Amino acid sequence: MSAVAKDLTHSREAVELRPNLYWIGAMDPHLRSFDIILKTANGTTYNSYLVRGSEGVAVIDTVKESFQQEFFSRLEGVADYAEIRYIVLNHLEPDHSGALPELMRRAPQAQLYISVRATSMLKALLKPKQGAFDYTPVRDGDQLSLGDRTLRFLHTPFLHWPDTQCTYLVEEKALFSGDVFGCHYCDNRLFNDKVGDFRFSFDYYYAHIMRPFKKYVLAALKQIEPLPLTLVAPAHGPILRDRPRRYVARYRELSSPGFMAEMTEQERSLIIFYMSAYGSTARMAQAIYGGADEVDGVRVSLYDLEGGEVGPFVDLIEQADAIAFGSPTINGDAVKPIWDLLSSLAVINLSDKVGAAFGSYGWSGEAIRMIEDRLRGLKMRVPEGGMRVKLIPTEEELAECREFGRRIAGALVGEGESKGKVIEFEDL
Amino acid sequence: MPKAKVTFKDIDTTVNVPAGTRVIEVSEKVGSGIIYGCREGDCGTCMMEVLEGWNNLTEPSVLEEKVLKENMAGRHHRLACQCQVLGDLTVKPA
Incomplete structure (x- = not known):
């Protein structure tokens, strides 16, 4: 040689x-x-x-x-x-x-x-x-x-x-x-x-x-x-x-997955990421977390993006089954830390995952739709239309958030939402 | 307008659609796992398998035929962004 x-x-x-x-x-x-x-x-x-x-x-x-x-x-x-x-x-x-x-x-x-x-x-x-x-x-x-x-x-x-x-x-x-x-x-x-x-x-x-x-x-x-x-x-x-x-x-x-989450093979995981300016989107996140946590067989995690870095979050997302992103709408857009995370996901495969978006807004709440479009662009499934609340959430709206969380988690374990369902095209 | 039933096997959901609807117009809204890339019949990402009713879709265009061939598609594989629904069918992500 x-x-x-x-x-x-x-x-x-x-x-x-x-x-x-x-x-x-x-x-x-x-x-x-x-x-x-x-x-x-x-x-x-x-x-x-x-x-x-x-x-x-x-x-x-x-x-x-x-x-x-x-x-x-x-x-x-x-x-x-x-x-x-x-x-x-x-x-x-x-x-x-x-x-x-x-x-x-x-x-x-x-x-x-x-x-x-x-x-x-x-x-x-x-x-x-x-x-x-x-x-x-x-x-x-x-x-x-x-x-x-x-x-x-x-x-x-x-x-x-x-x-x-x-x-x-x-x-x-x-x-x-x-x-x-x-x-x-x-x-x-x-x-x-x-x-x-x-x-x-x-x-x-x-x-x-x-x-x-x-x-x-x-x-x-x-x-x-x-x-x-x-x-x-x-x-x-x-x-x-x-x-x-x-x-x-x-x-x-x-x-091969390295440091595996503490989950059984049957369990599914949902991670909720959020940013909040005045605490409204944070309260929504808490309510969604609470609702999702009621569903058996789903392990839910909640992260404030303000307290983390993109790299480790990408690792978490790679092993999650569903990810929900919460952002307020500021100047007609989702906030930058959300985009920083969403623009860092090209290194992992997301195509079997469920995505969801939520957030509080002041006037028109464009962020939710923009996040959903990005999630679809990343080839994630977005089965639930995003959850939007104008400014400070009421108790009724927080209850809706809990229900929203429950439905996302439910979808992961094959609950209700669509088994054998027949829908009219006009209703979509 | 004639209607047709499109069943997405992966989520066990059926949608009643007007004949002529493209699968792409339905699958994302209903949350099926068929995924899209270019959305214009070039990349082959949205390949789906037609489990039943493969004659109830419009014939593949020259463009679609070419992409299917290049991606070594099976006999009942189609591009969801290209084909239009003519009658009842059942599909799933390829």
């Missing part, structure tokens, strides 16, 4: 991973944020790999367009363009497909292999200026022979785009995993047993890229875990050659 001492940001040589298997990617040490959503304290790498078999060469993934010269220089050091028979893209995001048009121009005989779900993205990314590309869509288990070596495709959608797949080099027990098991960490030493401490980057990448897709991570792990693995070669960050299974195991840990 070659120890990499040379400065890869300046050297343009390919790095041998195994005989006839090379890293031909690019280093981007100066990048400080990625895709807007991630900070990259020490840059990233765009990993591309070249596999030589007895009957041809395959290139797996490319690099960001602005780094293509580095990629082509490395490629030219280990293969001629005329030898390239196959190009495999595990994921079509531009940081991996950027050099594809030029690669296909230089190696026009090469056949492109992408996942079935990548076809529409290929067209959208390459646009008419590139003309029509010939490509072969592949499905789970499809194989590609390089003579004495075999590439097998694993269908692993939504990690983190619909198109994503992994490619397994059977004879080497090597998995080219695309963004899975990747991280933004740029280090000349390239291999996990040589680079600096990248644990934070690995977990941070998971938290921002993979976390919304935990369900799909678990499905992919079912396919990956049984594979013999001696090398995991992701599309970003260190190449995992030393105990690669540690990183597979870490994905399982990160995708």
Whole structure:
């Protein structure tokens, strides 16, 4: 195994991973944020790999367009363009497909292999200026022979785009995993047993890229875990050659609920978050809390957003079954802490959750509808129309709030509201 | 105007709708778990499974056919944002 001492940001040589298997990617040490959503304290790498078999060469993934010269220089050091028979893209995001048009121009005989779900993205990314590309869509288990070596495709959608797949080099027990098991960490030493401490980057990448897709991570792990693995070669960050299974195991840990709430499997949870200027929305929150708490099998929590931070609340929401947000309407809008929380939920999956909104208002109470629209936009179900109270709630209105809480909690345990119900469209 | 019954299996709720109504116009209001992305037949997020009455929806457009194919949809899968109700049917989120 070659120890990499040379400065890869300046050297343009390919790095041998195994005989006839090379890293031909690019280093981007100066990048400080990625895709807007991630900070990259020490840059990233765009990993591309070249596999030589007895009957041809395959290139797996490319690099960001602005780094293509580095990629082509490395490629030219280990293969001629005329030898390239196959190009495999595990994921079509531009940081991996950027050099594809030029690669296909230089190696026009090469056949492109992408996942079935990548076809529409290929067209959208390459646009008419590139003309029509010939490509072969592949499905789970499809194989590609390089003579004495075999590439097998694993269908692993939504990690983190619909198109994503992994490619397994059977004879080497090597998995080219695309963004899975990747991280933004740029280090000349390239291999996990040589680079600096990248644990934070690995977990941070998971938290921002993979976390919304935990369900799909678990499905992919079912396919990956049984594979013999001696090398995991992701599309970003260190190449995992030393105990690669540690990183597979870490994905399982990160995708499984950790510190579980004190609840039985049958119980459902409702969390109520609120902000209040003069205490009216707070009183509504208390009443909703009280009403919901009367429903057996529902664990209710109440949080004043003023006394908390967004990050831990996101963690709570991820494991909750229902979330209610209370905000006063101030200047025709919900208040900023509510939006701060609601704009921080893209990292978790909310699609099976119930949402609700409530709040006190002075004139028109727009906040409630705006929150509900946001909840629907986040793909939550909003079965109960929001609860609005003008200024200070009366005892009757607080009783309505209690009933509102009871109905939301009831919906979680399948009570009443809609079993076998027939509704007229006009009444909706 | 002719009416049709749309049953959302996931919440066990039926809505009487005028024929020609799009499923998207009903499912969110009633609280079904069918979720929407672009709402214009492009992203495939709102794919639903038609359990009964699959002939009681308008034929898929070329656009819908394309998206269904790209998402490897089954024979009775449709996009809730695209198809219109013609007769009784039962659906659930795909």
